[in-house]
Structure formats: structure tokens, C-alpha cells
Amino acid sequence: MNRLFWRFALLVMLAITLATCAIYFTFSRLFGDPLEEIARRQAAGQIFLLEQYIDKAPSDEWLPRLNKVREVSEATLELQPLPAALAALPSSKRAQLLQGAVVIDVGGKAFYRRVDTTGARYIGSDDDVIHAQRLPIDIGLALGMEAIRFGVIALFLLVPIAWWTRRHWRGLLALSKVADDFGQGNLAARAEVRPASSIAPLAGRINDMAERIGLLMEAHKNLLRSVSHELRTPIARLEFGLELLRERHAADDPALQKRVVAMETDVDELKTLVNELLDLTQLDQAQSMARQPFALAPLLTGCAPPRGSATTPARQFSASIADDLGELQGDARLLARAVNNLLGNAAKYAASRIVLSAVRDGAAVRITVEDDGPGIPPEARERVFEPFYRLSREQDYAASGYGLGLAITAKAVQLHGGAIAIDDALLGGARITITL
Structure with missing residues (x-):
């Protein structure tokens, strides 16, 4: 019941x-x-x-x-x-x-x-x-007779109530399922209830709302995808023009050569932004992914940057990866990118230390990246996973990036059926935990 x-x-x-x-x-x-x-x-x-x-x-x-x-x-x-x-x-x-x-x-x-x-x-x-x-x-x-009378009245009241609430409850469950499916990205989810149902007007309004939201989201994704694709052509032209400028004129003019290098850096940043936008758009549109078994421990070990690499310049990196992590059904490349995004993010803000750890906790695996940087304020720990969101502080504007790395990471973890959370690290900075 x-x-x-x-x-x-x-x-x-x-x-x-x-x-x-x-x-x-x-x-x-x-x-x-x-x-x-x-x-x-x-x-x-x-x-x-x-x-x-x-x-x-x-x-x-x-x-x-x-x-x-x-x-x-x-x-x-x-x-x-x-x-x-x-x-x-x-x-x-x-x-x-x-x-x-x-x-x-x-x-x-x-x-x-x-x-x-x-x-x-x-x-x-x-x-x-x-x-x-x-x-x-x-x-x-006499009291027994009254109790029987009481029970008969209650029965004749509760039987129609049970019939009505069963239909009403099934309608509510249908609305709840639509809300869950819609929240998980299935924009085609709609509530199907009988016209005579008491919640039919509510279901109709929810369907209308879902239709409008779906159209807006689809228009938003189409815009991002179209703009990203269209930007690739002028970027390629800029790269070709800068290469010609370097070969023909910049060789004899150091100031011009310096300017060309700066412009090439800007173009590379623009290419990175376009690529990340395309990746995020593809992940947003993906309802599922091709799943293949892969071992977690070797994948995480491969994510650890080599000592003295550009990812962790002048910072001490340490990794603690358990051997009993087992296998996971999913996309190894996508999960590796999610972990690499977290490591790259930590490298931007860490003062001297970055720690990557992974342990098995019962049926779950917890992957943690923490640093000794300024951390993330509690009120912003949910919003940092939104595309283009950046904290209004000096370190964020000084660091390169566009606020897409954590959004891509969160989407990749979601496609693997996992969860991601932020809290305070023992090192003093931020600790980001992926639970699979």
C-alpha cells in the first residue's frame, strides 16, 4: 500500500x-x-x-x-x-x-x-x-457489537479510499519518474496519466514546462555546438596567417616576432576553449556511453604526472593508490580525463603539495585529489561544477582556464554513475572526491 x-x-x-x-x-x-x-x-x-x-x-x-x-x-x-x-x-x-x-x-x-x-x-x-x-x-x-459496527463502517470507507489513492499514487509516481528522468538529462520524458485522473491538470502543466525547458536546452546546445564548429574555421585561418607572417616578416623583426608568439598563444587558448565547449556539448547530449571493463589502479597510476613535469612545477606530488580497486565498467579515456582535470586544477592553486589517493570502501571506490591551496568556499562548492563559473578572487583570474574543466569532470563522473563532492583538505586547501 x-x-x-x-x-x-x-x-x-x-x-x-x-x-x-x-x-x-x-x-x-x-x-x-x-x-x-x-x-x-x-x-x-x-x-x-x-x-x-x-x-x-x-x-x-x-x-x-x-x-x-x-x-x-x-x-x-x-x-x-x-x-x-x-x-x-x-x-x-x-x-x-x-x-x-x-x-x-x-x-x-x-x-x-x-x-x-x-x-x-x-x-x-x-x-x-x-x-x-x-x-x-x-x-x-455490547462493546464488541459497537467494535464490529465501527470496523464495518471503517471498511466501507477505506475500500473506496484505497481504490482512489492507488490510482492517485500511481499518478504521483509517474510524475516523480518524469522529474527524475528529466533531471538526469532525458528531455523527452513526459508524464502519462489518464484524463480523468485528479492530477491530470498538474501533469499537463508539468509536460508543458518540460516541453519549454527541452526546447530551450536544445536551442542552447545547438548554439554552443554551432558556434564551436563555426569558430574552428576562422581559428585555422588565423593559424595559417600567423605562420605566414612568422616566415615572411617576423624573422628579421624581433618585436614583430614577439607579437606573433603572443598572438599564437591567444589562438591556442581559443582552440582549447572551442575544444572544451565541444567536449562539454557532446557529454551533455550523451545519455549513455560505451562501457568496457578496465582496471582502475593502472589508469590512476597513469594519471599521476611525472616528477618535475609542467603539470606540477615546483610542487611536491604524491600518490597513494590501493591495489584492490578492481575493475570498472565504463570509458577509461573519459574517466582519466576527469582525474587529469582535477590534477590540473589542483596544480593551478596548490602552494606546494598535491595528493592523489584511491581506496576501496566496500562496494565503492573513492578517488581523492587534494592540495594545500586557498580552497573553495562552502557556498561555491556546488556552483564550481557549472560551466564558465569562476570564483571572484585574484587566484582564479590569475589562473588560466575558462571554468569548463570541473563541469566536464562532473559530467564524466555522472555518466559513470558516480558522485563528486568538495570539502576541506587536511593539507589546508580543497579536497575533491569522486565516488564510484
């Missing part, structure tokens, strides 16, 4: 219980205690004998008739002083006893009644009370 049904069931049971209590107290106020009335009906035979047989006897035969009833009745009829009977009754019923009425004791399966109020039966009879006990009073039976 779904959670929606159980919530409705709890509310229905609570409402019926409260209604039963309200009815009981209302009837008690207006017409007397219903349980007492049930007990009075069950003890009607003994009350009839008292009122129609014993009380009808002449004064000198009243006690003999009482004794005859004692002999044949299963109930116990005793005489006790009026003060003792008053003390045994709650204050709300003492006035009834004093007036000569039959007072029912439901819990004790008994009743009280004065012999008379005038002392006509015998001397001092107005100070005695008949206490009838062991009466055939069974409130449990």
Missing part, C-alpha cells in the same frame, strides 16, 4: 474514533449513559421481580418474598445500610438512590435501590438498601 492510503486510513480511523466519543458524551448528556441503559436492559428480569413481585407483596410478606427470590435467582440480593450504599456510589448517583430509583452499577454488575422511602415495609426499612449483585450484565458484548 502507498503512504497516501495509510495517511488517509489514519485520518479516517481517528475521525471515526472522535465521532464515536462525541456521540457517546452527547447522548450521555442528553439521554443518560448509553452503557447504563444497556446494563439496565440486561438486568430487566431482576428489576421486574423486585418491582412487580416483591414490592407488590403486603408488608408482612415482603421479606418472605425477597427470600423466595433469593432461593431461585442466580443474583445475590442483600440488604445493607443506606450510608454504606451511598458511600459506594459516585456523587452523581446518590440523589437518584435517595429518591428511591434503581441505580445501576455497570462495573460491579449490580444495582442499588432503597427498600422504601417511608419505612412502611418494616421498622427502619427506609434506612435499608437492596443491593443486587451477580446480575447478567455483559457490557463486553
